[in-house]
Amino acid sequence: MTEADGVELVAVTKRYGATVAVHAIDLRIPAGSYCCLIGPSGCGKTSTLRMIAGHETASEGDILIVGRNVTELPPAARGTAMMFQSYALVPHLSCLDNVAFSLKMRGVAKAERHRQAQVMLERVHLESFADRRPAQLSGGQQQRVALARALITNPSVLLLDEPLSALDPFLRGRMREELKRLQRDLGITFVHVTHAQDEALALADLVVVMESGRILQADTPRAVFGHPRTLFVARFMGGHNILEGTAAGATLTLADGREVGLPEPAQGPIRLAVRMDRMQIDPATAGPNRLPGQLTAIEYHGPFLRLALQDSTGTAHSLLLSEAAFDACPAQPGDQVIAGFNTSDTHILSN
Numbered sequence: 001m002t003e004a005d006g007v008e009l010v011a012v013t014k015r016y017g018a019t020v021a022v023h024a025i026d027l028r029i030p031a032g033s034y035c036c037l038i039g040p041s042g043c044g045k046t047s048t049l050r051m052i053a054g055h056e057t058a059s060e061g062d063i064l065i066v067g068r069n070v071t072e073l074p075p076a077a078r079g080t081a082m083m084f085q086s087y088a089l090v091p092h093l094s095c096l097d098n099v100a101f102s103l104k105m106r107g108v109a110k111a112e113r114h115r116q117a118q119v120m121l122e123r124v125h126l127e128s129f130a131d132r133r134p135a136q137l138s139g140g141q142q143q144r145v146a147l148a149r150a151l152i153t154n155p156s157v158l159l160l161d162e163p164l165s166a167l168d169p170f171l172r173g174r175m176r177e178e179l180k181r182l183q184r185d186l187g188i189t190f191v192h193v194t195h196a197q198d199e200a201l202a203l204a205d206l207v208v209v210m211e212s213g214r215i216l217q218a219d220t221p222r223a224v225f226g227h228p229r230t231l232f233v234a235r236f237m238g239g240h241n242i243l244e245g246t247a248a249g250a251t252l253t254l255a256d257g258r259e260v261g262l263p264e265p266a267q268g269p270i271r272l273a274v275r276m277d278r279m280q281i282d283p284a285t286a287g288p289n290r291l292p293g294q295l296t297a298i299e300y301h302g303p304f305l306r307l308a309l310q311d312s313t314g315t316a317h318s319l320l321l322s323e324a325a326f327d328a329c330p331a332q333p334g335d336q337v338i339a340g341f342n343t344s345d346t347h348i349l350s351n
Contacts (some may be wrong), residue, residue, distance in 0.1 A: 014058060022214040034204050037192070250262050276306075281339050285288075294335070
């Protein structure tokens with residue numbers, strides 16, 4: 001591990017009895033980066049976060065934080081802080097005292113802990129709410145108090161367990177901006193568990209996709225979304241149509257005999273991913289890289305429209321079209337259309 005690394009997991013496994021929740025994962029999170037662990041329920045992401053925090057003991061492997069092996073250390077000795085999904089604010093304490101609580105437990109004098117707590121409230125734009133109690137705050141304000149309380153100990157790593165899940169969509173967007181701003185300003189490592197793809201893509205420098213206790217892909221948001229390695233990642237992160245068939249050289253033959261181009265030569269059964277925003281419809285066009293089918297649904301999403309298409313094999317596909325692109329070639333559910341795409345906008349999945 002180098003000085004540039006904030007957190008490193010080396011062959012970390014977690015067992016609960018006979019159940020293996022995390023399977024010998026290796027992960028390196030650079031210091032000062034924002035990492036999101038994402039995957040479906042039961043994939044092992046929360047167990048991984050809790051092992052980093054020290055709230056769960058790793059069955060095997062090592063956990064290093066800023067170059068120090070913390071595998072056997074208690075949570076308070078790891079240089080981490082954790083922000084829980086429930087916020088866990090003390091209801092009878094003011095915002096100021098909630099933020100200062102951990103300093104009180106460390107024996108910091110009242111005047112000093114209040115001074116530091118006031119500074120942290122200013123960081124999250126809640127300095128005027130210092131005397132209020134949690135019940136007098138909105139959900140977003142409570143979350144910011146919990147965030148200030150976690151940060152007051154100056155941790156090397158802040159761990160966040162689905163911190164935005166209880167907020168409405170508008171507040172989630174605002175708090176995403178707030179979390180990213182704080183992470184950049186403070187320059188510390190954030191490790192954030194979420195099940196929301198848009199949240200991970202918006203926040204992270206490093207997206208880690210997990211499934212069945214294993215890491216399937218760890219990369220930048222653009223790489224994970226634009227070039228998923230596996231079928232699971234492509235489907236979980238969304239945004240792709242999957243074509244299956246038999247490859248021979250630079251051509252993929254689909255189940256109904258249609259042929260599409262491949263971005264590189266291949267042989268045998270493969271899966272090809274095509275981003276839905278790179279597909280267009282043109283009822284008058286025929287030729288390679290065309291998927292004829294029936295339009296089954298149209299959804300208006302403001303700046304774009306989502307079209308659902310069913311091809312001759314019964315496979316469903318999705319297209320995202322700008323308003324201008326849709327208006328240039330309008331269609332209605334039930335119409336026969338042809339979806340086209342460029343070979344350069346496809347990539348072959350590893351499995």
